[in-house]
Structures are given as structure tokens and as C-alpha cells.
Amino acid sequence: MAKLTFENIGKSFDGVPALSDISTTIKDGEFVALLGPSGCGKSTLLRLMAGFDLPTTGQIRIGSDVVADAGTGRSVPPEARNIGFVFQSYALWPHMSVRRNISYPLEVRGLPRADRDAQVDAALEATALTPYGDRMPSDLSGGQRQRVALARCLVLDPTAVLLDEPLANLDVALRASMQEVFLDFHHRTKATMVYVTHDQSEAMAMADRIAVMDQGRILQIDTPEALYARPRSRFVAEFIGQGAVVPLVDTIENAAMVLGARVAVQSETATPTHACLRPENLTLGENGDLRVTVERATYLGGSYRLTLKTLCDHLLVAETRQRHTAGEQLGLSISNPWAFAA
Ligand code: ADP
Secondary structure, eight states: OOOEEEEEEEEEETTEEEEEEEEEEEOTTOEEEEEOSTTSSHHHHHHHHHTSSOOSEEEEEETTEEEEETTTTEEOOGGGTTEEEEETTOOOOTTSOHHHHHHHHHHHTTOOHHHHHHHHHHHHHHTTOGGGTTSOGGGSOHHHHHHHHHHHHHHTOOSEEEEESTTTTSOHHHHHHHHHHHHHHHHHHOOEEEEEESOHHHHHHHOSEEEEEETTEEEEEEOHHHHHHSOSSHHHHHHSSSOEEEEEEEEETTEEEETTEEEEOEESSSSOOEEEEOGGGEEEOTTOSEEEEEEEEEEOSSSEEEEEEETTOOEEEEEESSOOOTTOEEEEEEOOOEEEOO
16 A cells, blocks of 8 residues: 655646646545546546556656656556556456456466465455356446456555546446445555545545546645535535535625625635635524525425525525525525635
């Protein structure tokens, strides 16, 4: 296991930048999700880690080993990086049984049969596949195939495991149970894991830290809680969780005019320009600081999510246990929102 370091990584295709200024470290044993909209560069970054592609600028290190360096042209080939992969397409060998799929990489490494068998048995057990060892991949469900791909990673004892949208082809119910399988895998192996997804809830449910990406850059890499509570940009505030970004006026010390109400704000910058209003920053009540109109009420089971329109046409999201209907006028108070320079 090892940490992964990226220093000033850039990648262009025919002069068009797909990644710029990526400088970050993924800690040994950490589970990091790369999260962002389609085309933001997640897969490209994963491919550079794997060694399938070379960066245009910068250096990548696994532990203290330089595996890619645009300056010198050095690039350690994928098979020498000892990295495991799990793709959404499973990439199993269709003509080999489950057992053979898992043991084949060990055969290539020249491991004696008895050692191979012992390791394959352990990997089958760790992924709850023991009864399926003799089946062919075509006789397995999507979730089972994905577990074979994980078992194959497990026997290789990789330095890191890279996963590219591994659940994208599975139905919603199976996704939740496969998230548990990945977490259990991480717990057992303590492997450094990098997980590409465009699904915020998947990243929140599994990752120690999430790197939020947009247009080839990492905008913020933080714990799910920190991204939600302390976003550093408008994009992160809007991409993670529910909420609305509104401008601040007349900011003095830790207070500002927010939608016409004087409100204490929290920030890590001296010159915040916008605040993120999460549902927990909003309280409905007759004596509120501002007037809003209910645009939409959605029942969540136990509570309602209200979309509220302010007098200056901002849409806010609040949650309440009380039933309200569209068109109703309500009072609203804002407390302690997080503010940043957008
Ligand atoms: P994501 O995984 O976030 O959806 P990608 O890393 O696949 O995004 O793509 C990032 C950008 O790089 C996109 O604009 C994509 O079109 C471009 N790109 C990726 N691979 C290639 C390639 N082999 N040739 C040309 N452009 C590419």
C-alpha cells in the first residue's frame, strides 16, 4: 500500500486541456472519490495513475517511486505499477471460470499451484463467491461479476485499486449492497482506493475524502462533511447537497445582508461574496426576517421539502415537518450560513 502524489499534472489531447494544475496527495490506505460532471477529467486522471496514458506536464509518484514524469518522459508501464482496476464493464475473461479468472494473474506471475489455490479460496471467501467458483462469467449477475473483478484485485495484493464507475451498470437496489462490498473490501485490504463517480450520494456514502472536479481541475478535496458544511466555491456549494447560493451585501466582520436580512455568517475568508443557504440554515415562522412563497412541497416521509421563492426570485430549499401547499406565504429566518468568495 502506498500514497499517491500528483504534482502539477496537466493533460492535453491535441492541444485541448483535459486536466490542469492537479496537485494533490492521496494518503496511504485512503478511499478517495473523484466526483464531477461528465467530461470533467475523472477518467483521464485515473488513466494517468494507471499508466495507460502519459501526463503532458507534471509528475506522479506511488510512495516515493516516480511512475510518470512529463519532464524526463519517464513512465513505468501499467503492469509494473501493481495497481488493481475495477471497471463498469467488469473486464472478465469470458472463456474462463470464476476461479480461473481470479487465479490467472497469479499463474502469469509464476506462483506455484498450491499457493494459487489457497489465495483464490481466500479471495472467493472474502467476496462471498465461494459457491460460484466453477461458474462462467456469463452465468453470473452484474453484482457477482463485479465481485469477481474485486476478488481478482485482492489476490494481486495491489498498491492501490482504481475503480471507474464500477456500479454504473447495476440497478439501484444492487448498488447499495455493492457499496457495502466495496467498503468491506477497503476495510479488509486497507488498500488505497480511488473511485470515479458522477453520483454524489455514492461518493458521500463511501469515500474518506472527495475530490470535486470541474473542467479539468480539482476544485476542493475534503471529507464529505467539510464539502457540505464549508464549500470554497459556488460550484462545490451547488454540486454537493441541497441549497442555494445567494450574494452577500454590505459584509462587515462576520455579518452581512443576506436577501435583505442582517445575518451572522461563517467564513474562512475575510472577503466573502456569497453564502450557501442549506435547509438547516432556514427556519420557517410567522416572525421571520423575510417573506417567501411556497413554490413546491415534496413529501419525504416524515417531513416535507419546500422549494421557496423570495421576493427577489431566489429559490431556497427548506425542510419542515409541517404540511404546506404551493402558493402559501411564509416567514423565514436565516441563521449562520457558510460564506465564501465565489
Ligand atoms: P470524465 O471521466 O470526467 O467523464 P474524461 O476524463 O473522460 O471525463 O474526459 C475529459 C475530457 O478529455 C473530455 O473533454 C474528453 O472529451 C477528453 N478526452 C478524454 N480522452 C480523450 C482522448 N483519448 N482523446 C481526445 N480527447 C479525450
